[in-house]
Amino acid sequence: QRQNLKMSLDKKGSPLTPLLQTSIAEYAFFSRSGPQNHQLIIDQHNEIRRSVVPPATNMLKMVWNEKAAASARKWANKYISSSLSNKTDLLLFSGVTCGENILQSSYPSTWPEAVKIWYSQMANFKYGIGPVRKNANFHSYTQLIWYSSYQVGCAVAYCPKSRFNYFYVCHYCPPGNNPLQITRPYKKGPRCGDCPGHCDRGLCTNPCRHQDIFANCANLKDLFGCDSPLLKSKCLATCKCTTEIK
Structure with missing residues (x-):
């Protein structure tokens, strides 16, 4: 929203x-x-x-x-x-x-x-x-x-x-x-820990080029998988970005 x-x-x-x-x-x-x-x-x-x-x-x-x-x-x-x-x-x-x-x-x-x-x-x-x-x-x-x-x-x-x-x-x-x-606007941990090989002084440089429409896409993926028509249209980041930051 x-x-x-x-x-x-x-x-x-x-x-x-x-x-x-x-x-x-x-x-x-x-x-x-x-x-x-x-x-x-x-x-x-x-x-x-x-x-x-x-x-x-x-x-x-x-x-x-x-x-x-x-x-x-x-x-x-x-x-x-x-x-x-x-x-x-x-x-x-x-x-x-x-x-x-x-x-x-x-x-x-x-x-x-x-x-x-x-x-x-x-x-x-x-x-x-x-x-x-x-x-x-x-x-x-x-x-x-x-x-x-x-x-x-x-x-x-x-x-x-x-x-x-x-x-x-x-x-x-x-x-x-x-x-x-909202209480966790990012994941805490070692700087660039989630983007090895894609780091510029503590900031990741490998963004996902897609966006999830739903906020609970990770849960939906576990329930229905990415072959579901719903996820194919509403959860592109979750389903297409496996190594990028999303």
Whole structure:
């Protein structure tokens, strides 16, 4: 199920982490779509994913996806224009809507600052347990570190008439935050333990190119096998990816 993970900031600061004020010129630079900006976003995501505690044995290395970026841009512009009813044009990954992190702000922020806000929810989450207190916000953080979300694309929109003028969106494919696994967004163990021969400084580089539609495909495979028509259409990752991270 797709999560709409939204945080709002005003000039008084973040409820979690204060952001530095930036100039409009800086905003213009960091909102531009280009390889340098993409690499900033990717590097920050991967550094966060490498540094999880406990360490991850199956954490995939993130890469930039231009289709995800276009989807994020379209969604940001729709949100700014208050046209939220139609989600049919949002990016799908093998039939599943991609995950999403959102940040609204009344002042311009750089992308590293925006990602840092999502990352700050780490204080609200404990691996194997979940939220450290009732109603704590943590889903933006768990999407950042969801092991199988290996493609990301981001965009920002500006609305001068809104209280929150700046709207930052990242789309993650395949999506994270599976409710059945939410307390364990990755498998703990030695870094790259599940991907020998496919490791880049603690991150796996062998993603499955398919996506399971059902959350319980492993159980369905045990019950019916991959020759079942149901699994052939709804559990492609479980049935086709035997060595890749899925």
